[in-house]
Amino acid sequence: MFTPHNNDQNQELEQELKSPIHQQDRLKPFTLKEIKNEIKKLNHKKAPGIDLITATTLKELPQKGLLNLMYILNAIRRLEYWPTCKSLKQAQIIMLPKPGKNPTDVTSYRPISLLPTISKVLEKLILKRINKEMNPQDWIPNLQFGFRQAHSTIQQCHHVADTINKALENHQVCTAAFLDVSLAFDKVWHPGLLCEIKKILPTRYFNLLKSYLQGRHFVTKYNNETSRSFQIHSGVPQGSILGQLLYILYTSDLLISRDTTMGTFVYDTAIFMTHVNPTTASRNIQEHLRELAKKMENKSK
Secondary structure, eight states: OOOOOOOOOOOHHHHHHHHOOOOOOOOOOOOOEEEEEEHHHHOOTSSSOOOOHHHHHHHHHHHHHHHHHHHHHHHHHOOOOOOOSSHEEEEEEEEEOTTTTTTSSSHHHHHEEEOHHHHHHHHHHHHHHHHSSGGGTTOOOOOOOOOOOOOOOOHHHHHHHHHHHHHHHHHHHHEEEEEEETTTOOOOOOOHHHHHHHSSSSSGGGHHHHHHHHHOOEEEEEEEEEOOOEEEEEEETOOOOHHHHHHHHHHTTTTOTTTTTTEEEETEEEEEEEESSSHHHHHHHHHHHHHHHHHHHTTTT
16 A cells, blocks of 8 residues: 655646546446446456455346446446445455465465456446547557557567567677566556546546546455455556556656667566667666656656
8 A cells, every 4th residue: 555745746737637628428328238248258256345246146137137237337427436335446455375485474475456346347348448439559659568459478578589689690789677666556646647547548538537546445354354444545456457557558658768679568667778889788778767767756746
């Protein structure tokens, strides 16, 4: 759980978020067929959230129950408001012990975030609309292989290996830096993310996604004990359908240097510099790292 810095918010960004939105047409209503299709795709092996509503429960809903669910989800869409309630906005964190680790050490446990199943259905419906209205290939950088069709970690590994092989064939030095952003999803700065949402996505999504991010809570459960509820002040929901998309959107404008080559899959990043002079290669990649760190620092203020 992270708390944003207590410094003054960037005035330009604050004005940008407060500026009126020229609202386009609202999202079209979700149909019963759409909801049924998304429920059908739910994995019945997934553990439920704090509301204990499982995928099997939704799959066995009668027609009347599905109609009521459709009315609720369409009300959220129409009002552009994600209700602040346990059944839609509260995560339950369970702690799974790592094999062979000291059980008295908190780092020996892997936290797993369980989100409400109904919330996941709504997220899938929204994501499907975003992908239909906006082709992710149009705004996701070419170096980013996450969340892009026909792109995977395997393709990115081939890209990395090809960069190194070409350097060797050309008798060049290839310097590289491999970055893994620690707890990346938990550290996303909400005002910065909202600014990117406002700039990139159609305006009809802004208020709904703003409500989706704000006022979220979590509890931690271990064995039969459950902690009190804590509010989440930063980050995108762990284990969510929209979380990966929002993180990629948040980092889509990270600096790209003309002197280096990058390869990224969500938050795992490789930076390469090939040159006949090893000193030049190292200097250029170090300069890129400094500029990247400065960019990330500005995003977290």
